[in-house]
Structures are given as structure tokens and as C-alpha cells.
Amino acid sequence: MSPPVLGIEAKVSILITSSGNWDVKCLKHHLCNEYVDSILKIPTGSNRTADTMLWHYEGNGRYTVKSGYWLGYKLMEGPRTSNVNSSSQWWIFLWNLNVPLKVKIFIWKACFDWIPTAPNLARRRVPVRDRCPMCKKEFDSTLHALWKRKQLKDIRTDWRRMLVNNRGINGNFLDFILDLYQCLNMKDMALFCVSVWRIWYCRNVKIHGQHSCEISEVGTWCKNYLIEYQTSNENGNRISSGGNQLFETWIPPNQDHYKINCCSVFDGGKG
Numbered sequence: 245m246s247p248p249v250l251g252i253e254a255k256v257s258i259l260i261t262s263s264g265n266w267d268v269k270c271l272k273h274h275l276c277n278e279y280v281d282s283i284l285k286i287p288t289g290s291n292r293t294a295d296t297m298l299w300h301y302e303g304n305g306r307y308t309v310k311s312g313y314w315l316g317y318k319l320m321e322g323p324r325t326s327n328v329n330s331s332s333q334w335w336i337f338l339w340n341l342n343v344p345l346k347v348k349i350f351i352w353k354a355c356f357d358w359i360p361t362a363p364n365l366a367r368r369r370v371p372v373r374d375r376c377p378m379c380k381k382e383f384d385s386t387l388h389a390l391w392k393r394k395q396l397k398d399i400r401t402d403w404r405r406m407l408v409n410n411r412g413i414n415g416n417f418l419d420f421i422l423d424l425y426q427c428l429n430m431k432d433m434a435l436f437c438v439s440v441w442r443i444w445y446c447r448n449v450k451i452h453g454q455h456s457c458e459i460s461e462v463g464t465w466c467k468n469y470l471i472e473y474q475t476s477n478e479n480g481n482r483i484s485s486g487g488n489q490l491f492e493t494w495i496p497p498n499q500d501h502y503k504i505n506c507c508s509v510f511d512g513g514k515g
């Protein structure tokens with residue numbers, strides 16, 4: 245289940261205690277565990293200053309017409325792909341996939357190259373090199389981090405037998421996923437999206453040296469995760485579609501009679 249989302253007016257200060265430390269309970273209440281782990285690594289700073297608006301498309305945080313124009317232009321242009329025809333249908337397909345919303349958002353960000361790979365962090369003035377933190381050699385593009393790096397060879401082999409239309413993986417991540425979109429059905433694409441999301445998680449866990457997340461277990465983990473998610477979704481829909489019976493108004497029994505209330509659920513498909 246997704247945690248409750250913070251309001252659009254929410255400020256970072258609501259996630260910090262009066263003593264100046266991260267409010268772990270509050271973070272865990274609003275965010276997924278992987279985000280909480282990343283946030284806890286950020287020092288909160290000793291100086292308590294008032295919240296202020298920053299424009300993060302400029303290094304000094306101040307809005308300029310030039311950067312505003314650039315952003316507007318980029319948003320109108322959309323993500324770059326050589327495959328314009330299937331691009332618009334792909335977004336509809338993505339939002340209709342039977343996967344958790346956080347997975348869809350991750351894939352959407354990856355398609356726009358908005359995930360924090362090393363070059364993207366370097367662009368935001370985080371002091372990191374643009375090389376892949378895993379192999380320390382290749383440029384850390386989104387496609388490299390999520391698909392092309394050496395450690396993912398077995399996963400690529402597993403998927404390759406389904407990718408009949410794959411014209412090679414030399415473009416960006418969006419081009420790559422648009423190719424997959426041509427040859428995978430919804431069920432397989434759902435599994436692929438969860439796999440890529442999990443690969444990113446394992447990569448970050450490895451970089452930050454926390455608990456282990458083995459790449460060799462990604463396939464099985466993702467299949468089980470999807471089955472669990474989709475089954476609980478189906479059960480939820482079944483219960484809510486029978487909601488009138490569940491929430492019938494209670495009527496007291498006649499005098500000298502007892503009434504026992506009980507509730508049960510059964511799987512109609514299995515009898």
C-alpha cells in the first residue's frame with residue numbers, strides 16, 4: 245500500500261524534529277523505505293533558517309527568464325525519442341499497467357532521464373564523477389544503470405528471447421522501452437517495469453552498502469511481488485464491488501431474540 249502523500253504546500257521542516265534531526269517516524273509515515281534511507285543520509289545542518297523558495301534550474305537557486313524559457317521549451321518538447329508515433333500510445337499503455345503507482349512513476353522518470361544517475365547528480369552540482377559507480381568505467385546513463393551494465397547480463401539473457409523486435413540498445417532508455425512496447429504484451433511489460441525498478445533499488449543498496457539485494461534474485465522477487473500486488477488488488481476490487489452487502493445498515497433483532505453478526509469472504513472462482 246502506498247504511504248499518504250505529502251501536500252503540495254508541505255515544507256521540509258515538517259520532517260525535522262525540534263532538535264534539528266530528521267523525524268524518522270514522520271518520514272516513514274509519508275515515504276517508501278528506500279527514499280527514507282536516502283534522506284537519512286542527508287545532513288540536516290546545524291543552522292535553522294527559514295524556508296525559502298529555490299529555483300533548482302539555476303545554480304544559485306534564483307529564477308531567471310532564461311532558465312524559465314529553457315524549462316518551458318523542454319516540457320513542450322517532451323522526452324527525446326526517434327520513435328514519435330508509438331510514444332504517445334506508450335504513455336497511455338504505461339499508466340494502464342497493473343503495477344504499483346510508484347513503479348509507473350519511476351519508469352516515467354527514467355524515460356525522461358530524471359532518475360539520479362551520476363551525470364544527473366553532477367549536473368545538480370553534487371560532487372560525483374559521471375562514471376558508473378558500479379563498474380567505475382562506463383558513463384552512467386539511465387540505460388547503462390538499468391540495463392546495459394555487466395552485472396545485468398543474466399537478466400538481459402532471460403529477457404532477450406522475448407525481444408524479437410529489439411533493434412539493439414544504442415539509443416536512450418525511452419527508445420529502448422518503446423522497442424519493448426512493440427513486442428511485449430501488458431503482462432510481460434508489467435514484469436519488465438517492476439524488474440527495472442527493482443534493479444535500480446538493488447544498485448542503490450549496493451552503492452550505499454546497506455542490506456544485500458542480490459541481482460540474481462531479481463527475477464523471482466519481481467514475479468512474486470507482482471503476483472502479491474495483483475492478487476490483493478483483485479481481492480480489494482471484489483470486496484468493494486460487494487460493498488452494499490458489507491455496509492448494510494444494522495437492524496436490531498426482535499425482542500427475546502439474539503443476533504449474531506459475522507463476515508466472511510470466499511473465492512467465487514474456486515467454488
Ligand SMILES: [Zn+2]
Nearest residue numbers: 376379382393
Ligand atoms: Zn557500469
